[in-house]
Amino acid sequence: MGRSHSIITYFVKKACLTMGFFFLFISGVYGQNPKLADSLELEYLKGNFEEKDRLKILKELAVNHLDSEKKLHFSEALIQLALALDSTGYLYSGYLQKGNALSNKGEPSDALNIYFKAAEIANEENSSQKQGSVNTTIADVYSKIGNHNNAIEYYQSAIDIFRKENDSTRLARTLYNAGDEYFKSEKYESAMVYFDESSLICQNTNILNYYAYNLGSIGMIFAELGKYVLAKKNISEAIEILDELEVYIPVEFMTYMSDIYANENDLLTAFGYARKGLEVAQKYDLKKDISETYLKLSELYEQAGNIPESFKYYKSHIAYTENNLQIVQQMADLRTDFEIQKKQDEIVFLEKEAVITDLRGKRQRTISYVSIGAFALVLLLVLVTYRRFVFVKKTNRIIQKETDKSEKLLLNILPEETAIELKKYGKVQAKKFNSVSVMFTDFKDFTRYSQKLSPDALVKSVDYYFSKFDRIIKKYDLEKIKTIGDAYMCAGGLPFPSKDHPIKMVQAAFEISEFIKRSKTEKKKDVAHFDVRIGINTGPVVAGVVGSQKFAYDIWGDTVNVASRMESASTTGKINVSENTYELIKNVFDCNYRGEIFVRNKGLMKMYFVNNAKDKESYKTWKEGKIEVQHK
Secondary structure: OHHHHHHHHHHHHHHOOOHHHHHHHHHHHHOOOHHHHHHHHHHHHHOOOOHHHHHHHHHHHHHHOOOHHHHHHHHHHHHHHHHHHOOHHHHHHHHHHHHHHHHHOOOHHHHHHHHHHHHHHHHHHOOHHHHHHHHHHHHHHHHHOOOHHHHHHHHHHHHHHHHHOOOHHHHHHHHHHHHHHHHHOOOHHHHHHHHHHHHHHHHHHOOHHHHHHHHHHHHHHHHHOOOHHHHHHHHHHHHHHHHHHOOOOOHHHHHHHHHHHHHOOOHHHHHHHHHHHHHHHHHOOOHHHHHHHHHHHHHHHHHOOOHHHHHHHHHHHHHHHHOOHHHHHHHHOOOHHHHHHHHHHHHHOOOOHHHHHHHHHHHHHHHHHHHHHHHHHHHHHHHHHHHHHHHHHHHHHHHHHHHHHHHHHHHHHOOHHHHHHHHHHOOOOOEEEEEEEEEEEEEOOHHHHHOOOOHHHHHHHHHHHHHHHHHHHHHOOOEEEEEEOOEEEEEEOOOOOOOOHHHHHHHHHHHHHHHHHHHOOOOOOOOOOOOEEEEEEEEEEEEEEEOOOOOEEEEEOHHHHHHHHHHHOOOOOOEEEEHHHHHHHOOOEEEEEEEEEEEOOOEEEEEEEEEEEOOHHHHHHHHOOOOOOOOO
């Protein structure tokens, strides 16, 4: 008590001027603060905050809540608001905390999917801090599902990032998690190396809660090595620090202390730690820990000779392990308690000592037989349940893998909103969009060049160009519709209507044109060099999905036909737009009027070449929303 209390006093005095707001903003990374979450939630529900602080408050609620459902609720609210306000920083936090909530709820596959979304943002921003943090959370999930190799790989990646960034606080937390992974794999020497380094960093940077976690984990290693004196000293000191901080105490610490005292035949203390562990696990709805503490109490009651109580807790353990009430009912049918009570009632009414002694002997034999039979049945049920669990887990992995493949393929073919509608209803309702910009590109003299190329070189060349086109239109939130030979077709303003799609389409066209020019200067093996014609038109279209075996998202209408004619009437290296498009972009881009040009099946049509943005100031004015695109 004396040493741990002095350590706490030292840290608190040293950190009191810096730790107040420190935990408010990094608690989600280095330890949750349920008291902060409760007080923030109360203020949030009352509406006692300014609207500009809503994102920040939602983030703190998502970070600090230990209740998985509330954590999930606030993280989803944070994601929706961040998307609406186009805040990638808070969107990243929302995905990260939603993944944490799903992981806590025992849904690792869903958690990984969300974490990978956070990882995409981190990679796009090239943020080392975010890359390190999301790698750590991904590693945590792999650790939970027993994938040791993946867990270590992601932990090590995060550790390397935090070392380069000199981010000692996040480095300490990740070192601790990596040490825990080695501990679970029974590689105690490696675990000790990581815990020791993490502990030293925590001491130097005043991260008191993770200092205690390292202390307790080192104690668990001592326990595994049979060094019980050191184990008790470290774990009890860790529990005392965390108690004073009033933060979460890992259930494993109490379980290990219970084991140690049970081995020393101090069952009273062992029961105390086991019950405290159960209380913490139930408070935070930690199902795995609840199951394990039930098993620990069952073992302690068995050691104490109280077989009925032992069975009672073992049944609870089985119920939480498989959530199978039928197994509990089968075990109850053994009627062990009933038989024991029946014999006890008979003994009360017997007067002769010899008969009492004889019945006591029978009672003990009955208990033994029933106990042996019950344990045999339990072992059988556990074996069957375990094999079923392994089979279901393996099957679910296969199903999930195939489902992920199917969804990825579907999203490559259809827009996300359309894919969701197709999965939900089995069909997609055709929709009319009043204003959509359509762009066609076409390679000049493609047919003549293609005759000179081998099939492999032809496919490689087309893939080289179209892959880059795909990345460009994705950058500007446009939708690829299809390719027809060497023609590439995309659209803006669908499936989500927007006001700025003509501007974005012209921007994408410029970038495609620049890429084509640049590619001519690069010597790519087996890649042919082409000139490109580009045409754009804006107007109404109808969009929908065709086909029942091979789905295809397509658009129809006169707008599409005119866009194709704009491309045919364009010249290489130029962006040719219709009068409709010109009227929408003329305040932003400088255009040359080409006059009225004859178009097949349409007659004479006004056309314009787009040169460039008028000037930096007008482009900036448009970006700031001061020049609106007026759609007809």
